[in-house]
Amino acid sequence: MADAVIVVALLLTAASATAAVATRDPARQALVLAVLGLLLGVVFTVLQAPDVGLSQLAVGSALTPLLIMLSVRKVRRRGKEGDK
Amino acid sequence: MNGWILAATVLLTAGGGAALWGVATGPLSRRVVAQNLSTTVICPSLLLLAQGYGRTSYVDLALLLALLGPVGTLVFARLLADELTGDRPAAWGLTWTAAGVGAAVVLVLCAVTGPSRAMVKLLVIGALLISGNVVASRALSGGLRGVRDG
Numbered sequence: 001m002a003d004a005v006i007v008v009a010l011l012l013t014a015a016s017a018t019a020a021v022a023t024r025d026p027a028r029q030a031l032v033l034a035v036l037g038l039l040l041g042v043v044f045t046v047l048q049a050p051d052v053g054l055s056q057l058a059v060g061s062a063l064t065p066l067l068i069m070l071s072v073r074k075v076r077r078r079g080k081e082g083d084k
Numbered sequence: 085m086n087g088w089i090l091a092a093t094v095l096l097t098a099g100g101g102a103a104l105w106g107v108a109t110g111p112l113s114r115r116v117v118a119q120n121l122s123t124t125v126i127c128p129s130l131l132l133l134a135q136g137y138g139r140t141s142y143v144d145l146a147l148l149l150a151l152l153g154p155v156g157t158l159v160f161a162r163l164l165a166d167e168l169t170g171d172r173p174a175a176w177g178l179t180w181t182a183a184g185v186g187a188a189v190v191l192v193l194c195a196v197t198g199p200s201r202a203m204v205k206l207l208v209i210g211a212l213l214i215s216g217n218v219v220a221s222r223a224l225s226g227g228l229r230g231v232r233d234g
Contacts, residue, residue, distance in 0.1 A: 057148050066156075
């Protein structure tokens with residue numbers, strides 16, 4: 001019974017990872033990835049590794065989405081310039 | 085398993101499941117709102133977990149999330165501004181409900197902690213969480229002109 005929170009966190013992480021794979025558009029994928037990062041932080045916390053969870057939260061909640069969205073933006077701009 | 089961890093599990097199941105469902109399906113505007121909601125739900129559950137495990141240092145995770153979660157949402161509001169101009173995502177009922185849950189959790193934990201430095205930290209986390217959530221929601225619904233035009 002004490003492991004219920006671990007099971008819930010793992011199930012949510014697995015579901016969000018599946019959703020991230022199943023999403024095709026990169027911008028929407030970045031949104032799912034942001035949630036996946038938060039849930040991974042929770043998993044690390046319930047497994048008693050808060051130091052890992054701390055860095056995972058920092059990277060997963062703000063840094064990964066920022067990098068992906070900036071790349072998507074740059075690629076789209078380059079594509080538009082290529083059309084001209 | 086004590087009551088705190090049980091409460092965290094319930095909050096994580098309900099809120100995390102709802103946020104995950106919202107972020108994985110539907111139009112883009114709903115996905116952004118759900119991403120904002122995920123921060124507001126997971127931060128209080130981290131606070132409950134810290135209380136349940138009896139380790140005050142776990143509160144730092146919630147503090148970091150209350151700081152960086154709205155920043156992540158603002159990134160999306162800024163970089164998806166072109167695609168979000170058509171239908172402005174506005175879910176104020178949901179925003180205030182989530183903020184109310186966060187405030188309730190923080191107040192209960194404050195009552196348990198008693199007046200000390202830990203209580204001040206909890207109050208700071210609560211203020212950061214709610215204000216960050218409201219600012220991110222305003223940015224998403226187009227209330228902040230700088231985000232929309234910049």
